[in-house]
Amino acid sequence: MASSSNDPFIIAAFISGSQQGTLTADEQEKLDAWIAASDENRQLWMELNNPEIQQQNVRAMGRFDETAGLERFLSNKPVKSNVHRMRVLHTWKWAAAVLVLALGVSTYFLLTHRTQNADRFGGKLAQQDIPPGKNGAILTLADGTQLVLDSLGEGKIATQNGTQISLNNNELKYDATAATDGVAHNTITTPKGRQYHVILPDGTEVWLNAASSIQYPVAFKGRERRVKISGEVYLEVAAKSWQPFIIETDQMKLEVLGTSFNVNTYDDEKTIRTTLLTGAVKITPMHAAQPKVLVPGQTAVLSKPDASEGATLTITETPDPDKIIAWKNGLFNFDGMDLYSVMRQLERWYNIDIQYVGKPENVIFKGKMHRNTNLSDVLKVLETMDVNLELKGNILYVK
Incomplete structure (x- = not known):
């Protein structure tokens, strides 16, 4: 029997808990140890927390039969799906990917808006980036x-x-x-x-x-x-x-x-x-x-x-x-927050200035993100929710 530190489903559950901010201190310690154990582990961790890959997984959710995929995995049969760029190098990666998709973690990590316009990436983000606080x-x-x-x-x-x-x-x-x-x-x-x-x-x-x-x-x-x-x-x-x-x-x-x-x-x-x-x-x-x-x-x-x-x-x-107290635990928790409240949090944490162009729609957000995320990754997620953003130097323009 695989130990908890190597069992793919336990590790996948830890990844899910980390993205939702529900891990205990002991679980976080075990996840940190697994991430540090190999370059391969670190690579998968980065992939599963990459907003672009998360967005691809969200789009694939509607086409992916999680139950059939899990059954095929357990019977050692190949999983057929349209999930792209989910690189399969070892068996445990399939376990992690299947479970994370089945739990819908991708859709939770990506902040959800009331509209269905989740594929829009309007606005122009500068090529530069600003690290987290x-x-x-x-x-x-x-x-x-x-x-x-x-x-x-x-x-x-x-x-x-x-x-x-x-x-x-x-x-x-x-x-x-x-x-x-x-x-x-x-x-x-x-x-x-x-x-x-x-x-x-x-x-x-x-x-x-x-x-x-x-x-x-x-x-x-x-x-x-x-x-x-x-x-x-x-x-x-x-x-x-x-x-x-x-x-x-x-x-x-x-x-x-x-x-x-x-x-x-x-x-x-x-x-x-x-x-x-x-x-x-x-x-x-x-x-x-x-x-x-x-x-x-x-x-x-x-x-x-x-x-x-x-x-x-x-x-x-x-x-x-x-x-x-999400901030104290290393998270942004935007559940129920309006646009201006979210922008005030970003302004303080990333040490940027916010400028509003016209009167942007005061959209309501939902979801969580780690505060140790670079600003560009946060903005890419926010731009899926009818928010037009442009970063120039240290000024973020909200349109």
Whole structure:
């Protein structure tokens, strides 16, 4: 019997799970090991995640009899189909290809639009390409010194009021066991095209999306732990009932004990959204609206006040919290998103400028993609959905 690391159907199931963003950590580790085991494995992985090959597979779905193909495969009979460019070098490749097609992974990976116009590749994409964002941030110390974290080596990088600051596996960690009296604040800022993970002095873990920041003391002393954020941040707060964790933004304050939640407070969004995964959060708006307490599976939507009316705070149910934190798990999740929301995500992650030509149709998208995808591959997929795109230098024109 084949081991799980070589069994073609198990590997194919891992590939399916990876493309849908449903793998467990253990399954992802096994898939990574299989990919790294040979050049042949890496080649198939690249083929199955290539948008052009995915598009060919989608077109072939209507002509391919998955059940008959699978039965013929199991009986060692040749599979007859019109699937082109599906290079068959070994038996396990057939297993992977058949199963992936049978599960419809190609159609899921390619974002689907309400229209049937899936074969159109309108627009002109420049021959250049823009790579995806990566881990990296700027650390500003209490004295104003700035350190570009993705350019530093491993180990201790600074000491602030007795607190040791170190880098380990592209993560920033604080050790406040020898912290002295006095207050010193650090700030981590992620530019566009960067994201970062930091472990605060109390053990709280923070993930920053692109164009975000968090300011915090190098040691939490006193009756509360207080930080200030901007952009989009996911936190897993260390539980300390005697020392509440307080988060400030320009528009509201959140008070938590021990919990995990996501806060989206980008300036270019119309609302500030706080989604709770575990624990409890009390939200106190800065402008008039009454405080509210979130329970897991809920999102607080805070409107931004303007000259005509104050802020409003509403609570909605969140049936799929994983969609909200897809960015933290390395995915774009565009389910139910309109054109302008998708473009704002691309603008931050790829560090590009978006220019709208006229008034493009505000289409609704559905599907997921890995964030480690080059921009050109993302645009090719988006162009199958009545979106006309043209990339010139660092500017993406949407028509």
